[in-house]
Amino acid sequence: MSAAELPLWLVIIVGALAIAGALLTLIGCLGLVRLNSFYDRIHAPTLGTSLGSGLIILASIVFFTVTGQRPSVHEMLIFLFVTLTTPVTLMLLARAALYRDRVENPEALGHRPVAVAVKPAAD
């Protein structure tokens, strides 16, 4: 592939998709900095893992499909993997944080302290 003969429309599309994805990811990570509690912050980076990575990987697919002159969909594997694993990890993490907050500082949950039930797992 000679880089000098890229058509202009391809350049515009790939660049715009990549910048849009990167911008969305940046907004999600700024949410990590700005939001106040952990339960707010856990929502923020999903902006980058869903639409942000989707757009960047779409840019990669478009670029390699046009320059390689054959369908290039193996990047879809990354997107599929990220989409499948992010909810799993964040749910595990939220459950762990909830467990810790119930034990250690129930005020962070906005509950009355009497509602605390410390129940160790049966193991």
Place this chain on the structure above:
Amino acid sequence: MSAQILFWMLTIAQVLLALAMAAAAYRIIKGPRAQDRIVSLDALYVNAMLVLVIFGIKTGTTVYYEVALIVGLLGFVGTVALAKFLMRGEVIE
């Protein structure tokens, strides 16, 4: 000419992702509790993976794609292990 435009657009995207990584790193350093740090670490590896995908577009090779896939795989395993550690205090029971 168009290759130049593509190079600079992708560089801008990489700078934006680097800023996102800096934001996540700020939360890792500052984060009041361990779960904040783990969420930020998760965001950090996803951003690193996206930077590698853009490096792949920039160079026109598919080597970076495989690196990105491995980063995604190992990052998932790491985050799950850390969440499990927060839950129980040990990773393998």
